Amino acid sequence: MEIYRAHVLVCTGTGCTSSQSPKIIEEFEKYLKANKLDNEVKIVKTGCFGLCAEGPIVVIYPEGAMYTMVKPEDVKEIVEEHLLKGRLVKRLLAGNKELKDSVKPIEQVEFFKKQKRVALRLCGVINPESIDEYIAFDGYKALAKVLTEMKPEEVIDEIKRSGLRGRGGGGFPTGIKWEFAARSQDTEKYVCCNADEGDPGAFMDRSILEGDPHSVLEAMTIAGYAIGASQGYVYVRAEYPIAVKRLNIAIQQAKEYGLLGKNIFGTDFSFDIELRLGAGAFVCGEETALMTSIEGHRGEPRPRPPFPAVKGLFGKPTLLNNVETYANIPTIIRNGAEWFASIGTEKSKGTKVFAMGGKINNTGLLEIPMGTTLREVIYDIGGGIPNGKKFKAAQTGGPSGGCIPASKIDTPIEYDTLVELGSMMGSGGLIIMDEDNCMVDIAKFFLEFTVDESCGKCPPCRIGTKRMLEILERITGGKGEEGDVEKLEILAKNIKASALCGLGQTAPNPVLSTLRYFRDEYEAHVRDKKCPAGVCKSMLNYIVDEQRCKCCGICARNCPVNCISGQKGVPYKIDQEKCIKCGTCLEKCPFKAIFKNA
C-alpha cells in the first residue's frame, strides 16, 4: 500500500457534481502533477458532506481543512499554498465570519468591565516563562530608565509622589519606607520581597508570581538601586511550587540577559536576587519573623523598633515590600507618578488586587481602582450571590481583619474607610458571606487559625487567643454563659495592647468586628441557645414534617448513622440522640419534608 502524506477529499454527491466538482478533480490532478505531488497526495472522491448549500466542498487531511464553494480556478492556489507550502487558504475556509461578531471579547465580559489592571497587567497575557515576552510588553524599560536617567533620590521621590502604599496589609507609604532604608548608612543593605501570603483563601501574590514574575524582579532591582543595596531575597512559601519554579526560571533568564548581576545596562550598579523558601507558617509573613527565618533561625518575631529599615536582615538596613507592592513599581516608573496618582481616591492611590471567594458567583482574582464600592465588587464584578440568597457580610484582611456588614455595602474600598468600619484592607483576601453564614462561627474559624499559627513567643498571643477560642467554642457549642461576650471583649482589648507582633495584636479583630455588627447573634447563642443562621450544630435539630412526608424512605437509606426510622404509611422520624446533623437527609428528601430547626 502506498502511503500518502495528504488526502484531498472532493465531494461528488449530486449537489457538488452539478456545481462542477468533476472539473475540480481534473484541476487537482493537473496541478498535483505539475507540482510533482501526485505521489504524495491522494485524491478521494467522496459522497455528500451534507453542506450542499456551500458546495462544492473539498476537505484536505491531515489538517481536516474544509474548503467551501470551491471553483475550478481556486484549485491552483489550494495546491500551491496548502499542499505545497502547508499554508491554509483562509478565504476558502468554511469559517463563520458572520457569527464572529457575536463572540464577546474577554474585556467586555461583566467580570472585567469595572476592573483596572496595573499589578496584574500581564497576568494571563504573557508567557511567564519567557523573558522576551515580558520585554515585548515594555518589561525592564523602567529599570533601564532608572539606571540611565534617574538618581536614587529621584526614584524615591517618584514613588513618594505616586502615593503607593504597601499592599501586604499595613498600608505604609512605600516611598517613605524606601527613603528610610536609603537614609540608613551601611556597607551592606538588603531588599526583600514578602511572598509568604499566609491569609487563608488569598492567592493574589501567588498569581502575580506565577503570571508575571519578572515584574517583581525588575521592581526589586529598582528598589536596590534606590536604597543602595546589591542583594535581594524573595521569601516565598514552599507550598507555591509553580511560583517557585517560574521565579527560578525568571531569575536565571534575567541573569543570562545581564538584567541581574554585575554592571546592569553598563552602569556600575550590580544586583542579585535569591529565593528563600518558607515552610508556610503564617507568622513568617510578619516582617521581623520573615527576616529571622531567612537568616536560618526559627521564624519568630522580635520587637520593633529597631525597624528593618535601620536594622533588618543580618542586622543590616533592609527594605521589605509585598509582591503586589513591587508589581506596581515598574508601571509607576514608566507611566509616571501623576498617572498612578490619578487612579483611586485622595488617600488611597492606584488599584488593589483581591482574591474573592465564598458565597459569590464569580470567585476569582480581580483588580479594582481604589474607591470602588463593595456593591460594585459583589454585584457587577462578582455577579452576585448564588441561589438568590441575601448578602450578609464581607470579610477582608483575613485573620487580622474584620467584617463589613450589608448595611455598609456602599462604602468605597479604601485603606481608611475600611479601618473606620473596624475591618482593614489587608493583603486582599475577600470572603463573601450570605444569610446562611453564622458570624460567631466565622469568628471562631479565624481564631482557630490564629491559635494554630501563634508562634508561642509571647503569652498574650499564645494563651490569650486560646482562652478566647475556648469561650467561642463554648458559645457555639450551646454552653455559652452570661458574661461570656464581655469576657471576650476584655481579653480582646488586652491581647491587642500587649502582644509582641502583628499576629497577636490583630488576632482579636474578627471577634471584635463581628461583635460590633452582629452582637445580637452572639446573644442569641448565649441566651436563647439558638444559632439564627442554622450553622452551629449543637443548637440545631433536623425534623421531619409529618404532613409532607411521603414515607418514601430515601432519607433513611441515605442517613450515614442510621438514625431515621419509619415505614410505608408511617412518617419517618429522626432520632435526635444519634443524629450527627450532617444535613444529608434534608438534601436528599425529594419532597422538602425535612427542615432545620435552629
Place this chain on the structure above:
Amino acid sequence: MKSIAELEEIRKRTLEQIGLRENNEKMRIVVGMATCGIAAGARPVMNTFLEELKKRNINNVSVTMTGCIGICRLEPIVEVIEPDGSKVTYVKMNPEKAARVVAEHIVNGRVCIDYTIGAEEKNK
C-alpha cells in the same frame, strides 16, 4: 544587557514573533497555566492541543502558556489569538473540547461559539 538599544531590539523581535505586528501569519493558542488552571485540568488540555496540531501537521500555530487572568471559576481557559491580534476566549475546556477547537476553529476558522466566554455568560 549592556544597553537600552539591546532591550529595544528584543522587544521588537518578540513582538513580531508573538504576532502583534501585521504581516505575521502565526496564530497562537494560549493556555492559562497558573495553579487555578492546572488544578482545573489545563495540562491535558494543553497536551491535546499539541497532539492534535501534530497529528494534523499544522506548524504555523504556537501553543504557549500564561498566568491567571482572574476568572478562576471558568478555568481551564484558552485563548486563540489570530495573527491580527483579535482573540477568542474559550472557557471550561477539556481535552475533547480542545480537539474540537483545533478541528473547527484553528483549521477551518469556525469559532466554537458554545465554548466561548460570551456563551458561558449568557447561560448563567
